[in-house]
Amino acid sequence: MFNRRLVLASLAGLSFLTTSAFAQDWKAKYPELVFAIIPAENASGVTERYTPFVNYLSKELGIKVSLRIANDYAAIIEGQRSGSIHIASYGPASFARAVTAGVKVEPFAIETGIDGSKGYHSVLWVKKDASYQKIEDLKGKNLCLVDPNSTSGNNVPRFAMNKLGIDPDKFFGKVVYAGSHENAVIGVQQGTCDAAFNWWNDEQESNLLRMDRKKMVKAEDFRMIFKSEQIVNSPIAYLAALPADLKKSIRDAVYNVHTRDKAAFDKIYEGKQGPLVPVDVEAYKPVIELIKFVDTLRKKSGS
Template sequence: MLLQRRALLGATAVLAAPSLARAQAPSWAARYPELVFAIIPSENASGVTERYGPFVNYLSRRLGTRVTLRIANDYAAVIEGQRAGNIHIASYGPSSFARALMTGAQITAFAIETNLDGTKGYYSVFYVKADSPYQRVEGLRGKNLGLVDPNSTSGNNVPRFALNKMGINPEQFFGRVVYTGSHENAVIALGQGTVDMAANWWNDEQESNLLRMERKGMVRAADFRIIFKSDQIVNSPVAYLNTLPDELKAAIRTAVLEVHRADEAAFNRIYEGKQGPLEAVDNAAYEPIIELNRFVDNLRRRG
């Protein structure tokens, strides 16, 4: 699958790094006066800025260099940005990280999200409106399906895998398949009636994209219900460029893995107390997702 380079939105939520005495400056400092941290667009740009701005400022302080938050227009922009070496650190979904590896990005996953119970997985669900007549996916023939992005795990690849197991070809079964661009947009499209069923991420009864949206006053969770839940998916990673100096990679890794203690407020701004600390991970954890991507790629080629 060819990925075209997509433009990134402008930098946001940046604080200048604290000054370091010349004698204290790490060996990589002159080469990296600025680091770019990017995140896939799981919600609107202002929401990402509010959620991740304090974390980026924390990284700036810990690393002693400017860290810039950039919000991508789509998932492919983060992939292409790391392939090109323009994004030093990125927060991915599992499938977009796997896609980056599959398309030649020289990156390594070093941190993974965890749940409050210590597990490291989440789910893809299909929502319908609570007052709709639909009880099973098979009852939506000819209706409209809302997916998120071609490189979304819970918003595209796992749903397509699940539909295939049901014997459903989405483009033939549904009246229309709509890519909404973000998980929030998928819920909004469902609420507005643009689609009749929408894919989304769901951790457990205490946390999901839908509950986050309710906390922001965007929707009422009670207006929607789940008619399908997938098997558990490995949680999302944070990755850096392999080309960064080892000393810098170690500093980034330590700062990210310690953020829940070193800056609890910044950590809680991201997860709102609904997830556990980030933990160490490596690329091997995402090998099953590479196989999932390949499976979905084959489905598309078969039409």
């Protein structure tokens, strides 16, 4: 006599064994994953901020996850191209650069604001007591940018200045790539630069406020003279070649870190941002087009 319950139980058992086998397959191939972060601040600050998060990922995935702090944005891109970086936290422009360079990566999570917004701005800081009121007042002065692949620290500023008819490499006395958002602000503080572009979410959170909380500078010593239109927030991307079940496990861990390990999540964002939520490459198509446009500007100016 046909025993339906026995057949269903056998199929369920087979499904469990198959799923477990697949999980063991990817764990055998990927006994360790590398999570890399762009250098928005000094290395010790990044390590302190992200170590609890990678420890959380290790626990959730059941394998070792290592933190790598890249020397610059290009190192993240090349690390994912070579396959030595499995998961990376990008800026929008550096992710767009990876895509245009043919790196096989997929964005899967995006940062959000406390209000649920998915964007931020590029702003230009000068010293509070400086006479400058707008970008045009800085002719012949020194400008601090962040990195060639920084969204708010280079690409959006160059696009905005082009709209004003300004070629930065001819308009300013000197254009300095500071290497990080923090270094750009310090450049203004120390007088190396007269102005610096930086990221700014809203009145409650920005790189400047973060530096103030770390007692690196006083936010009240600076004044904003430019704010861009909203830029889509930063993504986290993994290698397209990773197994589907591993990607699913990564997504599940990242989307739920704000509840499963609130302390690790708050260590990164200090209670100033909302949860990480799903995203795909469509959200970054405007930034990809921006990168192509900025490349055209560079070729025209010969920089």
